[in-house]
Amino acid sequence: MVLASEITPTVELIGITKAYPGVVANSDIHLTLLPGEVHSLLGENGAGKSTLIGILSGMVQPDAGEIRINGKTVRIHSPRDALERGIGTVYQHSLLVPTLTVLDNLLLGVDQGWKLGREMAMARLHELATLLDVEIDPSSIVGDLALGQRQQVEIVRALWRGEGVLILDEPTSMLTPQGAEKLVQVVRRLVSKGLAVVFITHKLSEALDLGDRVTVLRRGKIVGEVTPDELHNKSRLQVTDEVLKMIFGEKSDASQGTSATQLSDTAGETFRVDHVSVKGDGPHPVLDEVSFALKRGEILGIAGIDGNGQKELAEVLAGQRRVDNGEIILEDLSIQHLSIAARQAKGLRYVTDDRHGEGMVGPLSIALNVVLKRVGEAPFWRWSFVRHGAIREFARKLINDHDVRTPHEEVAISTLSGGNMQKVILARELALAPQVVVYNKPTYGLDARTTAIVLARIADQARAGVTTVFISTELSEIVAICHRVAVMYRGQLSEPISVRPGIELQLGALMTGSTAV
């Protein structure tokens, strides 16, 4: 094995610092990327990973620090600059133009000349496709491609102007297991050709699987590193434990389960959905005679592959979508004709999966977002005047109770990390002693620790008597906190069954429709 000090690092970051108003995103970061090595960057949401990539890729300018490429000090002024120095980035959210073809997307920004050099581009595409060992049709429209293929196009584009460093930002978050497998192959191929790959993730197992070296970020600082030697010589369990401590600090409670508590037999039925159907635009109904009944304090998990009517069910329950047939009964009262506001007044709350769209108004402050569903109510409004003092006080209390990481309650909610946004939304929905709460994928996009916090909170609420509908695509979460589970498949809901160990296989069969519903 060659000692690291004998090789010129492809990229060195020395003392990189970047501060945003109220938050230091990167503080004195030292990072070395070596050729032929996959370097995993691990950290929770908001640890500063995105800012660091931004700096490397030229999107963000650091406040202080030095960047060296192949031993020479440089400034990366723009993304173009970075690309020309051989640093290419594949972003978490696709940065391809969906309306253009693959080839045109690759030509974008490269060829500023008068006539496009489509022939030369074809040759380069072929060259890189061979390097990656993938097949890419240059004339297909990007919007029509599967996500895995789009990502291959993005990798090709990142390497288009030179193959030095490839930065992959949460590259597996949108992929199927097969797609992720292919990605691993591609990455392995690239490092074998001498590229340096930066692999950013918040999933610990991936970081260890793919990385030759692992660096952990927490709150903008590097808090630890696992060297290739350590990865080789220590047991997986040992390394996992060490890294967990780095990520979460000394007290690591992320892996702790929150299993459902026993329901008392005397609990009365409180929420019933009776043969609810919604026609929808297509030939098949989006909801087809959905029925279930819940006792007080019960958590019903609704599993299923995305797009089988879960979202529609959630919206029907919340009052955002009209029921064509059937009944929704809350405490002996038929509510399917009530408005959203009237249902909220009856104690029915909804936590949307569309955190950024329906869940909040991004540019408004946290304080205003927590009273978003209570406009006009005392004590936040009096004689239709806003009482900012009362609102701020309320927001401060929620921020405190729910451990939201923010400088103060007046910052725009869109500046928070995903996990903190979700904490604010949960705090808002749970503040007014709810009867029934409908959650639609409440942990989507959250890191392991925040997920655990959110699940624990949902279980706590149920223990306190809140009836819960928990829609999720993650079976492990459903098994962890639900009493019963039903599966949505093509608008139909299976008979709810009690959660017991080893139920996943049975659920999986229901999810794919391979057994009769």
Add this chain to the structure above:
Amino acid sequence: MNGLFSELFISSLVSGGVIAGIPLIYAGLGEAISERAGVLNVGLEGMMLGGAYGGFVGALHFQSTWFGLMCGGLTGMVISLLMVVLCVRLNSNQIVVGIAITLGAEGVTALLHGAIYGDSYPRVPTAHPYAIPLLSEIPIIGPGFFNHHVSAYFAVACVFFVSWVLKSTGIGLSIKAAGDQPHALEAAGGGVHRTRTIAVLSTGLLAGLGGAFIVLVGAGLFVPFVTNGKGFIAIVLAMLVRGRVKWIIVASVLFGMSLSLTTALQLAGVDVPIDLVLMLPFVLIIVVLFAFGRRSYLPAALALPYDREQR
């Protein structure tokens, strides 16, 4: 009603439709470029009006239609520079700036015209038509379509040229990306601000040409507010063609015909209240928006300022 089908009515409708439609082609094409690049240019009317006045002064000064058109295009471009600085570089609200440009241009051109030419109302030199051989000899519609000043044919050529640029050149690609997914353009190493600047300046040039055409080829003299809402009609046209710029030609001529209906009806001896006919293009716009508006294609990043570090 026999007058409605007379040769005179049809040929004057076609001819008038082309004359009224050409400014819409210029301006609509300009707007289409801006919109594809993600800039909603509400100041189009103002740029046309500026071009109309600039073209008028240029044509009077040089006693030449061509110099007039050039001056008109340049004036439009200079006005669009305002939009570039405020909206593209400083990220101001595009709609507010656009309205300001229109209102400002209305005021300034009326004031200048009143102060300098208010008493005399001078006429610009006549723009001589060029009849395209053979085509202009087609009976009834031939002269209406193919006997115009060369700048009318140039407008059509511009449409085909822009259509080619959007499809086959680097700048065309950048323009489409700047409107649909500007972060992608930037990440690919292109410049969103630079691309949008080029697009907006082209819009100014084309709108200015359109305005100058109204005065130099159509009316023959400048009067305040001579564009009379054509800029706004062009904005609607650009949205309706959904990025397929060649359709601007058809849409513009159709709207031009409805604009020129008054004259044609008078020539044909049909007595319809003028106010009713003048309303027609705008009624048509509303009807068309009702019918097709929901399907109109707009780039995803239209009217959104671009800030690199913000996502």
